[in-house]
Amino acid sequence: MKxxxxxxxxxxxxxxxxxxxxxxxxxxxxxxxxxxxxxAGQVDLNFYNTLMSPKSAxxxxxxxxxxxxxxxxxLDAQCVDLNLKPVFLFGVRPCDAKSFQIMDIHFSGTGVVDxxxxxxxxxxxxxGYAFDINTPADGAxxxxxxxxxxxxxxxxxxxxxxxxxxxxLKAVTPKGETLLASLTSLADASAxxxxxxxxxxxxxxxxxxxxxxxxxxxxxxxxxxxxxxxEFWEKISDACLSCGACTFVCPTCYCFDICDETLFSKGVRRxxxxxxxxxxxxxxxxGHNPRTxxxxxxxxxxxxxxxxxxxxxxxxxxxxxxRCTRNCPVNIDIxxxxxxxxxx
Amino acid sequence: xxxxxxxxxxxxxxxATKLLEEGKVGVVLAYGKGYDENHxxxxxxxxxxxxxxxxxxxYCTANMARYIVRYPRGTKIAxxxxxxxxxxxxxxIQEDKVKREDLVILGIPAYGMKNAKTGEVVDSKxxxxxxxxxxYDTLLGEEVHGQSVVSPYDVLAEYEAMDKEARxxxxxxxxxxxxxxxxxxxxxxxxxxxxCFIDQNKPxxxxxxxxxxxxxxYHLTRFHHLAGRCIDCGECSRACPVDIPLYLFHKKVAKDCxxxxxxxxxxxxxxxxxxxxxxxxxxxKILE
Numbered sequence: 001m002k003x004x005x006x007x008x009x010x011x012x013x014x015x016x017x018x019x020x021x022x023x024x025x026x027x028x029x030x031x032x033x034x035x036x037x038x039x040a041g042q043v044d045l046n047f048y049n050t051l052m053s054p055k056s057a058x059x060x061x062x063x064x065x066x067x068x069x070x071x072x073x074x075l076d077a078q079c080v081d082l083n084l085k086p087v088f089l090f091g092v093r094p095c096d097a098k099s100f101q102i103m104d105i106h107f108s109g110t111g112v113v114d115x116x117x118x119x120x121x122x123x124x125x126x127x128g129y130a131f132d133i134n135t136p137a138d139g140a141x142x143x144x145x146x147x148x149x150x151x152x153x154x155x156x157x158x159x160x161x162x163x164x165x166x167x168x169l170k171a172v173t174p175k176g177e178t179l180l181a182s183l184t185s186l187a188d189a190s191a192x193x194x195x196x197x198x199x200x201x202x203x204x205x206x207x208x209x210x211x212x213x214x215x216x217x218x219x220x221x222x223x224x225x226x227x228x229x230x231e232f233w234e235k236i237s238d239a240c241l242s243c244g245a246c247t248f249v250c251p252t253c254y255c256f257d258i259c260d261e262t263l264f265s266k267g268v269r270r271x272x273x274x275x276x277x278x279x280x281x282x283x284x285x286x287g288h289n290p291r292t293x294x295x296x297x298x299x300x301x302x303x304x305x306x307x308x309x310x311x312x313x314x315x316x317x318x319x320x321x322x323r324c325t326r327n328c329p330v331n332i333d334i335x336x337x338x339x340x341x342x343x344x
Numbered sequence: 345x346x347x348x349x350x351x352x353x354x355x356x357x358x359x360a361t362k363l364l365e366e367g368k369v370g371v372v373l374a375y376g377k378g379y380d381e382n383h384x385x386x387x388x389x390x391x392x393x394x395x396x397x398x399x400x401x402x403y404c405t406a407n408m409a410r411y412i413v414r415y416p417r418g419t420k421i422a423x424x425x426x427x428x429x430x431x432x433x434x435x436x437i438q439e440d441k442v443k444r445e446d447l448v449i450l451g452i453p454a455y456g457m458k459n460a461k462t463g464e465v466v467d468s469k470x471x472x473x474x475x476x477x478x479x480y481d482t483l484l485g486e487e488v489h490g491q492s493v494v495s496p497y498d499v500l501a502e503y504e505a506m507d508k509e510a511r512x513x514x515x516x517x518x519x520x521x522x523x524x525x526x527x528x529x530x531x532x533x534x535x536x537x538x539x540c541f542i543d544q545n546k547p548x549x550x551x552x553x554x555x556x557x558x559x560x561x562y563h564l565t566r567f568h569h570l571a572g573r574c575i576d577c578g579e580c581s582r583a584c585p586v587d588i589p590l591y592l593f594h595k596k597v598a599k600d601c602x603x604x605x606x607x608x609x610x611x612x613x614x615x616x617x618x619x620x621x622x623x624x625x626x627x628x629k630i631l632e
Contacts, residue, residue, distance in 0.1 A: 028586075029586070029587050030521075030584075030585065030587035051586070061523065061553070061554055062553040062554065062555065139379070139380055140379070210379075235388075238386065238387065239376075239385045239386040239387065239388075241410070241527065241583075242530060243525050243526050243527040243529075243530035243531070243583070244524070244525040244526055244527070245525040245527045245583070247525075248523050248525045248585075249585060257552060259551070259552050259553065261551045261552075261553060261558075270553060272552050272553045272554075274552075275525070278526070278543075279538075279539065280539065280543045294414075325379065329406075329527045329530070329531045329579070330385060330406055331379070331384065331385050331460065332385065333379040333383075335379065336379050
């Protein structure tokens with residue numbers, strides 16, 4: 001296990017920048033967001049959690065596939081190469097690190113492998129970062145409901161936590177081990193610090209965010225039974241504006257559209273995030289739309305995460321990061337919906 | 345004098361109960377309990393027993409007029425409105441999206457409303473700075489008098505000081521932040537087009553990816569489509585997860601419209617929307 005002083009964090013950042021691309025939370029107008037760091041001094045670990053989830057490190061909102069010119073032969077179209085350097089994704093909260101494992105199911109775990117996701121995942125070392133267990137969680141968070149601890153190293157390659165003015169770093173995977181061993185800006189941690197680290201991981205398991213007892217199979221079945229109870233869903237979605245804010249900030253929403261965007265004759269075929277909350281998401285070529293109503297779309301979102309996903313892959317596709325709740329323009333709260341569904 | 349939110353909440357509840365019990369309306373559009381006190385939800389009461397969930401506090405900024413077009417024409421609707429929201433209702437009546445006789449308007453005089461995300465008071469900064477509803481059937485509190493009135497256009501000073509190039513650079517920078525979640529148009533009571541131009545793909549008016557030209561196409565078109573129609577409730581700016589100050593553009597256009605055509609949006613049922621009405625004496629400033 002290693003350590004460094006918090007005020008020397010820029011030395012560590014500089015060393016990582018020398019080895020590849022560093023992506024870390026940067027303060028912007030509306031809050032922190034993961035951005036590529038150009039100057040080591042930019043790294044700032046004084047954030048609660050980022051506005052947008054870190055999924056864009058592996059699944060950017062826009063991913064170019066092919067560039068073409070309509071005046072030329074289709075054979076002249078150029079595939080876009082990824083050309084990735086090693087990437088260090090720095091400061092990922094435990095709930096978000098868990099989301100990467102859920103997303104792996106869709107992008108590489110079911111037989112169809114998405115080369116873009118896979119290449120980015122392989123090139124990236126995830127530096128997880130424990131929540132401060134001595135400060136209460138944000139009112140919107142509910143990751144403990146989903147059995148995620150405030151200091152769970154699972155999903156990270158290297159896991160970090162603060163102890164006073166020090167930052168402790170421990171390798172979780174062989175990838176993280178190799179990297180940590182190669183970093184010269186870090187000092188060895190003492191046995192006492194090692195114990196603090198383990199104690200905090202354990203204490204993080206008992207840290208409570210908003211909590212309700214959710215059993216995967218019980219909620220999946222409950223929502224399956226509720227599916228045709230239109231009245232329940234209409235009530236739930238009375239306030240819903242059917243915008244895409246919740247899905248875009250969500251770490252486990254992965255729907256996308258493939259678009260050809262052409263300006264004059266030059267164009268690019270790209271993948272762009274889409275959202276089940278948009279009316280045109282399910283619009284078919286015939287003109288038929290199976291989900292014209294707001295309640296049908298919100299029902300889809302909730303059931304996908306808490307029912308279909310459990311039935312198909314055995315795990316809830318939500319990590320309780322609270323982003324959808326914090327960013328909903330009308331304060332709809334997925335935790336309350338799940339709670340109501342359980343009681344219905 | 346300060347606003348007695350609790351008293352308004354009680355009146356809102358009793359009016360809603362009465363209207364639902366007497367069968368005068370099918371739905372009451374109001375505010376309900378959210379996951380905590382600072383996060384109330386837009387709420388629809390359909391029967392008298394739903395009414396106990398109604399709340400009203402300084403965080404009830406949502407403009408309930410946004411939900412009117414969701415109900416089939418002819419539905420009897422009771423709606424709780426603050427000043428800006430009442431202007432949205434008037435504007436919707438002007439645009440024939442709802443009939444006055446289908447509405448029971450429950451007016452709420454209020455100031456000091458707060459943005460739940462930032463805690464900031466929204467009065468004249470992001471809303472129209474009016475405290476009393478322009479139209480109502482029942483007023484759920486005492487009319488506000490003597491509270492200092494700040495022009496909703498005062499916040500434009502810094503923006504108006506910029507020259508054309510600086511304004512272009514400002515909007516390019518701000519709109520580059522857009523993630524195209526469309527929360528702004530969905531929160532807007534006047535954005536009811538179905539489908540919205542940006543969702544059409546034959547012809548395709550703008551790109552779907554959140555990049556400069558698509559973002560500009562979407563926002564600039566939306567800005568102008570709201571010219572003379574925006575009632576300055578500020579919901580678009582509050583809805584935006586990346587804090588784009590959309591209200592600046594809307595306020596600027598509203599101010600220009602008011603100067604050119606002598607009317608503000610949503611102030612009278614008798615008015616016609618400025619841009620669909622022609623009068624010989626109308627300003628030609630736009631052609632200069």
